[in-house]
Amino acid sequence: MSNQPMPTVPEDHILGVYNRAPLAFDRGLGARLYTMDGDVYLDCMAGIATTGLGHAHPKMVRALKDQAEKLWHVSNAFRIPGQEALAKRLCEQTFADVVFFTNSGTESVECALKTARKFHWANGQPERIDIVGFEGAFHGRSYAAVNAAGNPAYVEGFGPALPGYISLPFGDMEALKTAIAAPTTAAVILEPVQGEGGARAVPEACLTGLRALCAEHGVLLIYDEIQCGLGRSGRLFAHEWAADAAPDIMCVAKALGDGFPVGACLATARAATGMTVGSHGSTYGGNPLAMAVGLAAFEELSRPETLAHVREISGYFTQQLHGLQERFPDIIVDIRGKGLLIGVKLAVNNRTFMALARDEHLLIAGGGDNCVRLLPSLLITHEEAREAIEKLERACEAARRTASS
Numbered sequence: 001m002s003n004q005p006m007p008t009v010p011e012d013h014i015l016g017v018y019n020r021a022p023l024a025f026d027r028g029l030g031a032r033l034y035t036m037d038g039d040v041y042l043d044c045m046a047g048i049a050t051t052g053l054g055h056a057h058p059k060m061v062r063a064l065k066d067q068a069e070k071l072w073h074v075s076n077a078f079r080i081p082g083q084e085a086l087a088k089r090l091c092e093q094t095f096a097d098v099v100f101f102t103n104s105g106t107e108s109v110e111c112a113l114k115t116a117r118k119f120h121w122a123n124g125q126p127e128r129i130d131i132v133g134f135e136g137a138f139h140g141r142s143y144a145a146v147n148a149a150g151n152p153a154y155v156e157g158f159g160p161a162l163p164g165y166i167s168l169p170f171g172d173m174e175a176l177k178t179a180i181a182a183p184t185t186a187a188v189i190l191e192p193v194q195g196e197g198g199a200r201a202v203p204e205a206c207l208t209g210l211r212a213l214c215a216e217h218g219v220l221l222i223y224d225e226i227q228c229g230l231g232r233s234g235r236l237f238a239h240e241w242a243a244d245a246a247p248d249i250m251c252v253a254k255a256l257g258d259g260f261p262v263g264a265c266l267a268t269a270r271a272a273t274g275m276t277v278g279s280h281g282s283t284y285g286g287n288p289l290a291m292a293v294g295l296a297a298f299e300e301l302s303r304p305e306t307l308a309h310v311r312e313i314s315g316y317f318t319q320q321l322h323g324l325q326e327r328f329p330d331i332i333v334d335i336r337g338k339g340l341l342i343g344v345k346l347a348v349n350n351r352t353f354m355a356l357a358r359d360e361h362l363l364i365a366g367g368g369d370n371c372v373r374l375l376p377s378l379l380i381t382h383e384e385a386r387e388a389i390e391k392l393e394r395a396c397e398a399a400r401r402t403a404s405s
């Protein structure tokens with residue numbers, strides 16, 4: 001008999017893998033969330049960069065309702081016109097020639113990694129299996145995704161580390177050059193702007209250099225634009241800020257469904273050569289319901305006006321946040337990120353600060369390196385952005401009071 005105490009059953013019967021804030025929302029509209037009791041919160045988190053067009057956007061609601069009355073699901077055993085329409089739009093606007101639709105970011109990463117290894121296998125280099133990733137990265141929670149990101153906290157206890165994954169320090173160009181030149185390297189995977197790692201942007205010149213280096217050594221370049229893509233950086237995709245930096249494969253998700261589960265793995269025809277009939281699949285991926293919402297969301301996210309708005313509001317946030325940093329150097333250490341993926345590195349504990357912001361009815365996300373992230377809807381208005389800054393200022397004052405008490 002084991003001496004271990006009987007585990008307690010949680011009251012909510014939910015597997016305890018999340019540290020949840022004591023809030024439950026009933027409805028949302030734009031950048032606002034409403035609790036059952038009618039309390040209103042300003043949402044600068046957007047489901048962690050997911051409801052990119054805000055809550056209950058009328059065009060998304062319409063697209064979902066219209067499709068819901070026609071056809072939800074068939075199977076990838078059939079042609080799905082919505083998939084073809086969205087794939088065409090994605091390929092028109094990017095480097096890509098082909099798209100595989102998924103239900104989540106992790107699944108897009110899974111497809112990307114399989115595509116990369118299969119490319120080399122199909123092209124007579126089966127020894128190229130190594131996936132090179134970076135410290136601070138987040139690519140999702142499947143075995144492949146946690147091994148690619150290499151965060152010990154997400155790998156520990158889940159059995160042996162998978163072979164064929166190499167994690168490098170962020171920004172170590174020498175280590176990167178050596179890894180890319182190795183004859184067993186299949187691909188490099190990175191977020192052009194790290195999200196969970198604390199809104200760390202890879203310098204544009206590094207992306208350009210990395211692209212050239214991968215091409216020189218026959219290594220595929222994979223971008224994870226699940227968080228930083230689809231307009232959040234102020235360009236349709238974050239890597240577009242860098243010259244000549246297009247990838248071979250790219251993962252997207254989150255904002256593509258504006259909260260409905262939609263993801264995609266985009267690739268050039270060349271990179272996808274190994275992915276033949278039967279090599280991959282998904283029951284739900286790209287079903288008619290998901291595609292109707294995805295298509296409607298992509299049209300809005302890719303509008304030049306949306307991207308211009310992101311750049312403008314981002315400029316306002318950055319300027320105001322630097323002002324706050326000057327007034328609260330004991331609280332705010334650094335402002336970073338790109339577009340509306342903004343990281344604020346704190347001198348006080350980031351979880352404590354998030355709770356103080358919540359007291360002001362402002363929702364912000366946490367992040368690595370003791371950051372909080374501002375990830376509002378891309379359509380957040382100037383008035384709402386001003387309100388967010390006022391609330392952050394009050395949270396800074398509260399943090400200062402707490403620190404000195």
Ligand SMILES: Cc1ncc(COP(=O)(O)O)c(C=O)c1O
Binds near residue numbers: 227253
């Ligand atoms: C950069 C990045 N990659 C992958 C993922 C995983 O996406 P999902 O949770 O939809 O599987 C996330 C989610 O936060 C992410 O931010």
